[in-house]
Amino acid sequence: MLPLSALLLGLLAFALAWPVPVVLGRAAWTRRDPLAALVCWQAVGLAGGLSIIGALLVHGLSPWGGSLPEAWWAWLRHWFTGAQPADPVRGDHWVAQTLAAVLALELVGVLVLSLVRTARTRARHRALLELLVDPVPGVDARVLESPVPAAFCIPGARPLLVLSSGMVAELAPGELAAVVAHERAHLAERHHLLLLPFVAWREALPVLPAADRAHDAVRDLVEMRADDVALRSLAGASSRRTLAKAIVAAADGGAPRGALAAGGGVLTTRVTRLLDPPAPLPRWARPLAVGSAVALGGGPTLLAGSYKHLKRPTKLLVENLGGAGIINKKR
Amino acid sequence: MESLGELERAVMDQLWSRTAPVSAAELRDALADRGLALTTVHTVLTRLEGKGFVAHDEARPRRFAARATREEHAAGLMHEVLGQAADRQAVLARFIGSASPGEADMLRALLADNP
Numbered sequence: 001m002l003p004l005s006a007l008l009l010g011l012l013a014f015a016l017a018w019p020v021p022v023v024l025g026r027a028a029w030t031r032r033d034p035l036a037a038l039v040c041w042q043a044v045g046l047a048g049g050l051s052i053i054g055a056l057l058v059h060g061l062s063p064w065g066g067s068l069p070e071a072w073w074a075w076l077r078h079w080f081t082g083a084q085p086a087d088p089v090r091g092d093h094w095v096a097q098t099l100a101a102v103l104a105l106e107l108v109g110v111l112v113l114s115l116v117r118t119a120r121t122r123a124r125h126r127a128l129l130e131l132l133v134d135p136v137p138g139v140d141a142r143v144l145e146s147p148v149p150a151a152f153c154i155p156g157a158r159p160l161l162v163l164s165s166g167m168v169a170e171l172a173p174g175e176l177a178a179v180v181a182h183e184r185a186h187l188a189e190r191h192h193l194l195l196l197p198f199v200a201w202r203e204a205l206p207v208l209p210a211a212d213r214a215h216d217a218v219r220d221l222v223e224m225r226a227d228d229v230a231l232r233s234l235a236g237a238s239s240r241r242t243l244a245k246a247i248v249a250a251a252d253g254g255a256p257r258g259a260l261a262a263g264g265g266v267l268t269t270r271v272t273r274l275l276d277p278p279a280p281l282p283r284w285a286r287p288l289a290v291g292s293a294v295a296l297g298g299g300p301t302l303l304a305g306s307y308k309h310l311k312r313p314t315k316l317l318v319e320n321l322g323g324a325g326i327i328n329k330k331r
Numbered sequence: 332m333e334s335l336g337e338l339e340r341a342v343m344d345q346l347w348s349r350t351a352p353v354s355a356a357e358l359r360d361a362l363a364d365r366g367l368a369l370t371t372v373h374t375v376l377t378r379l380e381g382k383g384f385v386a387h388d389e390a391r392p393r394r395f396a397a398r399a400t401r402e403e404h405a406a407g408l409m410h411e412v413l414g415q416a417a418d419r420q421a422v423l424a425r426f427i428g429s430a431s432p433g434e435a436d437m438l439r440a441l442l443a444d445n446p
Contacts, residue, residue: 121411127382128408130336131343132401145402146409164409241445248438249346275445 003062005303006150009055012300016048021210031273033281034225036289038194041218045197047300048210053104054304060097065089068304106204114200114328118192119180122154143168151184155192167250175246178234182243185229191222220266227270236275244274269277338375343363343384347401350389352394 018310020060021044024030030037058068063085064078065071077083133142139160144150145304149167159269186192198215231239250269344359346353354362355372362372376395379385384404387393399407 066363124382125412128404131340131384132408133405134340144405144408146405148409148413150409150411150413210413247440248435250437265434267434268437268441271441275441278363 003058006055006058006062008049009058009300009303010288013048013052013055013315016044016051017208017210019148020044021213021217025213029285030217030221031224031269031282032086032278033289034221034228034284035288036281038218038221038225039289039293041195041198041214041221045214049107049201049295049302051303053107054122054300056096056100056103058304059098060093060095063093073198107201110204111197113198118199119156119195122156124325126154126156126158126160126314129154129162133162151183151250153167154186154188158233159187161187170249171246174236174242175249178239178243178246179253181230181233184233185226186222189225189229191226194208195219196221205237220269223266224270224273227274240277244271247271247274270309335375335378338367339379342372342375342379343397343401346385346395346397349396352396353371354394356392358395365387369426 002043024040027037043313055324061068061071061075064074065086074085075084078085121195129142129144133144137140141163144162144164146162146164147166149170150162150164151167152162154162161180163179167179195215195218198211198218202215203209227243230243234242236242247267314327341362342358345358353377355369357371358376359367359372376387378387380387384398385395386398387395
């Protein structure tokens with residue numbers, strides 16, 4: 001029989017692979033507090049991986065013991081001493097174990113690969129920039145000779161902020177300061193680390209539309225968050241408008257034409273929320289988001305930890321659902 | 332003592348300003364005001380070759396040339412950072428990712444509507 005927690009983990013994995021990203025991706029509140037939304041996305045990503053691997057593992061190891069550590073131990077002993085499991089091990093148990101191992105290896109492997117590749121690309125870009133552009137003493141920004149208006153940063157131990165000469169020519173000094181503040185915000189809050197797992201997993205799971213959706217949402221939220229942080233360091237009552245004007249000018253000046261759905265993408269959203277700021281979320285929203293995120297991350301772990309020693313299934317169900325953040329959210 | 336990065340830049344500037352390949356000795360002479368030893372010039376050239384910026388021919392002595400012009404490097408970098416591939420490479424944080432042709436007009440209208 002399938003242990004209850006394998007079933008619950010499977011359900012959680014399904015929810016996190018389809019309905020939850022759809023709802024979170026469409027939710028309007030996320031643009032009111034990008035940081036809270038980013039926390040939620042990280043939790044969805046982490047819990048999604050944990051729950052699907054956990055579900056397979058719990059089912060695959062269920063004949064070997066009542067909790068994951070116990071079952072693991074028994075399983076290892078089986079290979080070294082030939083000790084037999086408590087319950088008969090069927091083919092589907094082996095399949096589940098193998099799938100769990102393959103999936104875990106793939107997710108972690110792709111993440112490491114992506115990390116290495118990104119680091120290499122950044123090192124190459126940095127080397128190029130250091131050759132192409134003379135540093136200005138005391139300034140961590142460099143101006144690259146190019147007519148295309150662009151601003152970007154290369155994160156790392158020695159972060160580098162790059163503006164193209166086209167961008168400098170296009171923008172008024174105040175607007176340029178707003179752009180620099182925006183890029184500094186990315187670097188200061190290490191946004192590249194928030195984005196990295198989603199870049200990696202989108203490549204690992206091309207069949208999963210949620211991976212695509214999550215990546216795009218996180219990429220856009222990071223930009224909104226950087227706008228918010230930039231505004232804090234910009235003086236003046238019209239800083240919101242200045243930043244909005246900088247975005248429009250940069251988009252106007254021949255930024256590359258990506259394929260984008262009509263009706264406005266993230267640029268429209270960014271400009272709109274700068275010019276006409278939405279009301280901030282209520283005070284309790286952020287702790288709630290963080291609480292749900294922690295519960296989401298911890299839930300699958302708890303579920304996988306003890307799956308069989310349940311005397312009262314109903315009580316357990318409630319506890320586990322609470323731990324998984326499902327009941328929490330409706331509070 | 333000058334940093335390696337600075338020397339690399341000086342050597343690249345020399346190579347970029349020339350049309351024909353040059354030997355390490357010629358480079359040392361061109362950079363005479365820095366008082367470099369020939370081995371230092373070779374070290375810098377080897378590093379630049381390792382990074383893919385410089386190539387040498389099989390003449391004796393070897394002559395070195397830049398693999399691409401400064402403008403080509405700048406254009407290539409911009410293309411990488413701004414192009415479609417950038418998403419995959421996690422080249423983070425371009426101020427403006429991409430704008431579709433209609434979007435720039437829409438943004439200008441937004442700005443005009445909210446004085």
